[in-house]
Amino acid sequence: MSDSHSHSPMFDYQPALPISNGKTFMWLFLSTEIMFFAALIGTFIVLRFGAVAWPSTHDVHLAEIWGATNTFILICSSVTIVLALEAAKKDNASSAKGWMLLTFLLGSVFLGIKAYEYQAKFSHGIYPQQPHSQIYEKADIYYAQAVRMRLSTLKTELESTTDRTEDQNEQIEVIDDIALRLVDPAEKAMRENPDSPAGRVLLLKLADEIYPRASIHENHANAGHAATPDSRFTLVSTSAEGDTGHLAGFNDKHPWLKLPIMIPGGNMWASTYFLLTGFHALHVIIGLIAFVVLLGMTLNRTSAGVIENVGLYWHFVDLVWIFLFPLLYLF
Amino acid sequence: MSNPTNDANSHDDHEHHGGVGIYIAVFVSLCVLTSLSFLTYFDFWRDRVPMEASRAFMMFVSCTKAMLVIMFFMHLKWEANWKWVLTVPASVMSAFLILMLIPDIGLRMRHASNERMIHAAEVPAQDEEHDSQKHTDHPDDSHGAEH
Amino acid sequence: MSTVTADVHSGDHADHAHAGGFLRTYVFSLDHKIIGLQFLFSSLIWFFVGGLLALGIRWQLAYPWAPMPILGNMLAGAEGGQIAPENYTMLVTMHATVMIFFVIIPVLAGAFGNFLIPLMIGAEDMAVPVLNMLSYWFMWPAFIVMGASFFVEGGAAQGGWTSYPPLSVILEAAPGSLNGQTLWLIALTMVGISSMMGSVNYMTTIIQMRAPGMTMFRLPMTIWGMFITAILQAFALPVLTAAGFMQLLDRVAGTGFFLADGATANNALMASGGGQPLLWQHLFWFYSHPAVYIMILPAMGMVSDILSTFARKPLFGYKPMVYSIGGIAGLGFIVWGHHMFVSGMNPMLGMTFMVATMMIALPSAIKTFNWLGTLWGGKIQYTTPMLFAISFVSMFIIGGLSGIFMAATPVDIFIHDTYYIVAHFHYVLFAGTAMAVFGAIYYWFPKMFGRMMNDAWGKVHFALTFVLLNCVFFPMHILGWTGFPRRLADPYHYETFRNLLPLNQFISWCAFIMVGVQVIFVINFFWSMFFGPKAGRNPWHSNGLEWQAPSPPGHGNFDFQPQIYRGPYEYGSPEVEEDYYPQTQPPPAE
């Protein structure tokens, strides 16, 4: 009870567990957290493995290296926080504070990397969005129409500016080029003979030029594996340029274009990815707040209990990531 | 058993547990285990091990890592029997929830949107010469939904 | 005895006064008793709101499309008090939401859980009083958001309390799907956070803060009910919270967890796809089935206490009762699929869920028979709380047995989503839990306010409510028998159901009168709070630890160190003169 001046006696209790109330509370709380993440991860598992189409990690700019780095960072932070606890138990407040600070920094780095990763997705138009996502599931006539729509909005905008710069003139050229060279033939072919594969090939070509999916090109580079159905597992030995394993399409060459992109299963991927990592990141943030509070305290023997509880929470956050990492990055 | 504040007995009994040495050892094993998941990336592994097995392996690695964290970092190895009471129910429940979802959602969807699958991103088979850089495999499906 | 009470009471007031004024004492109080009462009052107010919404439902079913006098404009907001079809679905949705999330769960766990747990186990307060206070104050954003949702464009949520997507996700699908549903989800998340803090707190308190001698198997059934309920909350609620977040994201962020491929609404194709509408149902019922036991286990516990007290006889089969609560909780987690028998779920799964559902009747049977056993050979005192408690048993049998029909999968094909279901859950929820709550209010009122409620009027309240509720809800069984579907604004549209109008009018009138009858309770309640006869510490001659504390208990609950010598049900023990034997009374020296 916080009101210590109360006249009530301090009662005797007979606790069932040989641990403090705080720790009991924390463990029970973690049980609820387990259920929370079970629901999220369960959702991911059934939607992902039930999905008809699912992008490979490189299709959506997910780089294993960053996931692995983040795993490593969280592991490190798990170590530093137990060391902080250990120091606090030894009544070594300054060293405890040092470890705690390090934990805090590691957590921040984790978030930083997460933000960088999010940025990579956002900049390619990979995110859920109301009312209509940027991501199209298949290259069909609707996709072509969406591309055309975007192109014409851009073009009217550009043309309406009175004194155009050199840049803007070039932009118009690019737009016309895409429309003429890719969209028109595809639409024409589809219209003339909806059942023939020719149109679909053209549509796919359009999609590929706008947003070349790594998995397609990886297989090509690795012709030896292309025949096996799970050749998309060729993740490391990719011919990809840059760390994201991504080939540059129109959207990369001309970032202002922001054309709709085609990633089979991309919408569901984005939904689940941001759901899982988002809630995990939220937990990281809460952990960081707790660290800040702890950093304001003297981390000696008396506060060891609190450090232990915060530590338990932090380890749990680490645990969740341990499962998220292979599920999201490696499967 | 009656200790007025009942906060006292929590942190004097496992003083001697843990220790920097153990933590470092656990840390190293965690790092090693993480890199083990990447074994599945090597051609050597990929050519020999079916994907399901690889995934099972990766999950196994994750579980091992989780156990290490729980046992050592979260000190459960050194705790009394209450640890089972507070951890097992939630773990069982969560596993059960996921298991029960699988037959209904995970497996059911194969039939749900065949139409979408057909129109998914593959190039029609007869047109291979049109666009030599694409292949008719299923870059995006893991289940072999084509069966 | 009453002098002692008065003494401690005033001493207590003085203490509070210097502890920090009115706000600290009655509003942002950390004291579990105040928090409990806060929960009690807010749920009673919402109970009233939920009752009004029910009146709207009943009016429409009795006089479809006829303007509703008096209440019509308030509830429906439509012209001349006529209830438009979308307002009918809104009424149904909000009635259920209010009753379940703002009344029954808060009143059981929030009000009685808070008030009784520390008192009954001999603790001075909850383990973490601050979180306890927050758990109440997290209800307020929910109250406000849910209340506000009535006034936003499109009205409050209209997707049923089950809120099945895609109806609840596609903004174009229903007027209430516009904003109401979003607010509904936000409110639910708040309730979830509140319950979560509460339940973890309860568990910690019960595990760690029992008075010396209060072993687990000397806990009163109320505490067992609360304890197991807290476990259910802790494990089930996060799943609903997660699902709620997903639905919220589906609505505001364009994710597609619950949207199937190619979903359309108002001829507009929805963008994201690949999700599964059934996934929501699984996640929802993973919470909401355990939730129905969350809504009855504490009531069962309180009923057990009241029955034993007024039968002046030990509770029959204490341990089997405890185990069966545990059994209900355990099984409760593996039967959620029985709400989805005809939802398109894998029929094999349906089979497993069916068997589990059948089995869950077993622990309930054990409880029922043990209650009967408690009455057997007793000396039953028909006080108001006792009558409510007995009616709980009687009504729970009806509600439980109708559950067996639905558990039988082939029968459920026919009766699913008919009034048979409505009858079933009103029997367990209203006739069961709500009646038990009335009983518990009459029973613990002296402890809460230090005064007795009027027994004679209590009995009048009981008798009328009891008769009327049966007139309201029993005929719903035979409505369901004919296949009469629920959630229909105008069922008489169908030839098959046209002849059911008179029966529905009868039901409605009984419901109107029943709500009117509650005035007796309200007056009794408030009058007794101020003018009722003073109650001593132990007006019912009960054994429970809470009755050894002053009425109302002061700050810190006990003016002595509780030491427990036995279980709470030693009535008529040969060891002592009186017919009761308080838990704290030391055994006579040999």
Add this chain to the structure above:
Amino acid sequence: MKRFWSLLFLLVPIGGVATFLVAPYFNIVLPRDVSVHGRVIDNLFMFILYLTGAVFIVTELVLFYFMWKYDAKSNSKPVKYSHGSHSLEIVWTILPAVTLLFIAIYQMDAWATAKMNPPNIKPHAEVTGRQFNWDFRYPGGDDELYTEDDIVRTDGKLYLPVDEDILLKITSADVLHSFFLPNLRLKQDVVPGMTQSMWFKAKKTGGYDIVCAELCGWGHYKMKGRVFFLPREEYDQKILEMAAEQNTMRVDLPDEDE
């Protein structure tokens, strides 16, 4: 007045039984069953009704009897200081367990026939739930769905042959609905993105209600249809008629693909 409370509780079983006994006189009963399999479900319903009815009557009567007998005002005997009885616990655990297991196993067959073993025939029609109507698509002359000669009807009337195995494909275009045929004891939610089937055999001709039994929006209450069971010849006739109507109604697609 002395026994008032026990008598009040006696009203429960009396009223309960009376309700079910009186209801048929007001024609409030299970709707007429026109299907071949519906009997199984009705029998199961009645079986459970009798069984739970018996449990209900017995427990409520016991409750009444205890209330009557052990009223503190009239019961002079000392209370039975008993904490329970092992043998009783065992009895009342085993008995319901056996009963419940029996019901569980007994009904499995009915469930399997209703939901797990579709007949091996071509669908007679595809039913699509849509806010707020039932649309039907018949395969037309070639017995294949999704071909040129399909007949599409949006008038909410479904025609099917009587005395034959019927297979329907059911699905939804927007939100959840539930295809409920009270007279055939059939109900199946329709889920967008999922195609399900429903099968039955009607044994009586005539028109019966199709009810939407899953909340689907403001118009849920009016999402009504009718199913008509016709003798084979009439059915064939009807299909031809509808096909003819369909042809006159047909709006040619804009022929941009010429």
